[in-house]
Amino acid sequence: MRKSALFLLPLLGACTTVPASVPSAPAASRPAASPPPQEVRVAPTTPSFRAPRVMNVPGLEGVIGRNETALANMFGPPRLNVTEGDAKKLQFVGEACVLDIYLYPLEPRGEPSATYVDARRASDGLDVDRAACVQALKR
Template identity: 45%
Template sequence: MTRAVIFGTALLLAGCGEAAPRPAVLPAPVARPIPTNGLERVMGQSAAELTRTFGTPDADVREGNARKLQFKGPICVLDTYLYPSKSGGESTVTYLDTRQPDGSPIDRASCVAALARRGGGK
């Protein structure tokens, strides 16, 4: 009988503890549009339009239906990513990335403006 009392007391005490906390339910991430202010010369442009604006690309990389054109200057490096439209039209820039020649970050619009000032050539 003593064992039953000890066991019953242990069960009662175990029930007095705090319930395990429920894991927090996080909302689904919301896709935030990337600001394009100052990037009108690049976003939505074709490879031919980019070449007219920035000159001959320093790199032209194709992977599947995607294409990356890279333009370098003394101030920054601009990587433009072109993809075909859903309707199968000409590939245009849908994303871009910028950095200083040493890899440090730089404002995207500032880089585009600096490279455009090259006058379409090096």
Template identity: 50%
Template structure:
């Protein structure tokens, strides 16, 4: 009986040594699909300059300029919106080219819903 128990333990130990298919340059899994973001509901801010954002949302909670880009951050009790502004090719006034949004706890939120919440904060503007 002890002999069979010893063989069973040995078999279980060797079972842990089994390997799956190796991962290498020729057999990597495909990359995950990239997230696609809709611009629906963002028409009021995409392509707009900084002064249009300030007129719509009020004074930004934070601003950061890094290189050629500028980030303006607006928040409400519901969400935080980051608007990224860049000058068009060939120069000119920087405009919003990308928008990111999240709930206060960091969870995802629809960007257009966040824009709507920010417009309505403090009775709207």
């Protein structure tokens, strides 16, 4: 085993490099000017817009497509108003149910409008009919 290790030493030594000695030039003979800096341009990155899928469920025609103001006029002030990026979540609560309405812009830099509705019972959180919840919470 030792003999085979001894045969490998010259091979390992061939893999190393020894820095070549370069005669140093006097400091005065080095060029004083450095090359001009290269200009690097980075194109601004803008996230690509993805149009949301819009819910199409009977009974929600009066909600889907409405903006925040129209929804507040319909249901009163939301209990919860969460903004994340260009999306919004509005939550309206009544004795019968909790209604979550999700608003997304339909075009780049557009105003968010309702695209999805979810409803659950206020007492235990089980899913309920969305259209029935909308009717129960309308003013």
